Amino acid sequence: MKRAFVPPADALIAFECAARHASFTRAAEELNLTQGAISKQIRHLEDRLGVELFRRVRQRIVLTDAGRIYLHDIKGALEELTDATRQVMSYAGSEDVLNLAVLPTFGTRWLAPRIAGFSKRYPAAGLNLSVRLQPFDFSVEPFDGAIHHGNPVWAGAIAEPLFAEEVIPVASRAFRDRHNINSPAELSRVPRLQLSTRPMAWRQWFDLAGVSTTAAFQGARFEQFVMIAEAAVHSAGAALIPRFFIEDELASGRLVRLFDLSLRQQTAYYFVYPENRTLRPVVKAFRSWLIEEARMARADREAMLPG
Structure with missing residues (x-):
């Protein structure tokens, strides 16, 4: 009808x-x-x-x-x-199609630079990456898996841990020198960049640093870390960003770490997939590859720690 x-x-x-x-x-x-x-x-x-x-x-x-x-x-x-x-x-010539939901900054800064490695391992796979910011119902959305940040709770899904975050204070060298930033307290008096989905981040960092301030929530707000990173590179303000999102900027000197104090979040990044669905070979292959890449990334970061 x-x-x-x-x-x-x-x-x-x-x-x-x-x-x-x-x-x-x-x-x-x-x-x-x-x-x-x-x-x-x-x-x-x-x-x-x-x-x-x-x-x-x-x-x-x-x-x-x-x-x-x-x-x-x-x-x-x-x-x-x-x-x-x-x-x-776009799937023409692909034996298997992998539909993934990813977080935008994770997809841009961490997954995209590595995805060629998976394509070499599984050349028959057709990849379709879409942005999703919130958990969804796998029985409604046509995804095989998703990258999730938060607690390992997703209705109807299994969550495989990838890695936790180390959130660090950064700015451009020019911004640091212009504002003569030499102590954590001085960050309370300069422009700061805020992530709208993590409004407590600066408050938590100032508490960790032992800085008392009423200005922790002030500053321009952005929806994604990738936007904050770009703004920080161009001297818009100091930012709190997960270290693994800005490795290139730190290595090149476009961003500098301001202090050694890091926010160690209780939440983490996970690969989630439906618990009531038999995983196809392409999904199993991606799951194994992703967990291996995350393990190597963790090992690299641990090797960089002092001592």
């Missing part, structure tokens, strides 16, 4: 294109059809819906109120259909 209400895709595409151009002629050019074919598609669509979608005014077409509402309602569906089609076409 539901399908009986869905017009043919060709008619919907012709309608959307004609409405976007306000012209049957230009729609025909874009779709490589004749003007008559476009007009026929629109006429059949109007007959099927029982409403007029366009009015002809002085040799041009204008959307009716019904047409304007219908265009608004179907554009999202057509875009989703287009995205889904492009995505499935």
Whole structure:
């Protein structure tokens, strides 16, 4: 019964294109059809819906109120259909497809630089990485696994630990020198960058440093660590950032560590996957590779610690 209400895709595409151009002629050019074919598609669509979608005014077409509402309602569906089609076409030549949900900064700063290693190990895999900031239902979302930060609690999922965070205070060398930052207390009097999802971070760091201040919550707010890191590099303020996200900036000198005091979070990063689903070989391979990469990353960081 539901399908009986869905017009043919060709008619919907012709309608959307004609409405976007306000012209049957230009729609025909874009779709490589004749003007008559476009007009026929629109006429059949109007007959099927029982409403007029366009009015002809002085040799041009204008959307009716019904047409304007219908265009608004179907554009999202057509875009989703287009995205889904492009995505499935990208899997051509792949024996297995791995759909992963990742945190944006983790995906950009840690996973992306290493993902070629997995592709070499499992060349038959097609990878699809999407951003998700919050836990979701694996029975609803089409993901094989996800990178999660927080506590190892995800309904209906198994959480494999990867590593914890060492959050350190950093700034550009120019910012440090301009503000003459020599003690933790001086950080309470300079611009600081805040992560909106971790509003207590600076308060916790000042408590750890034994600094009493009412300014811990002040500063520009950002949604992602990658944004904070870029702002800090360009001297917008001091920042608290997990060390493994900014190894390159520290090595190059674009950021400098201000003090040795680190926030050791109780939370950690996990690879999570549905507990009631048999893992496909490609997921098992990715799980093994990811845990191995995380282990090597932990060993590298431990080797850099003094003593």
